[in-house]
Amino acid sequence: MDYLSIRQTAEKWEISGRRIQKLCSEGRIPGAVKIGSYWAVPSDAIKPKDERIKSGKYIKEQQ
Template sequence: MKYLSITQTAERWGISTRRIQILCGEGRVPGAIRIGSVWGIPENAEKPADARIKSGKYIKKPAENEK
């Protein structure tokens, strides 16, 4: 099985490297392994759903001065 670095995975998924570190630490990336002080993420791993957003989509509310 081929593993990708956090930087490679960040480019592929379109999120920050720090967010991927958090997801790996929480055990939300299936198959991710710790190699010393870095994470190895399986090449075929899929981006986990964002649990911070309950509805499944982000809805940006307009600021008061944009109305």
């Protein structure tokens, strides 16, 4: 399996390297592995959906 660095993944997905690190640490990128202090992201990984709150409000889920 081929892996990409944080920088390469950030360029590919057009988001910041810090955001990629955060997604990796939250386990939202399947197959990402930490090697020492660096993350390696599979080259065929799919960019996760952005689940951050954009409205400025927390939306309570209906049950």
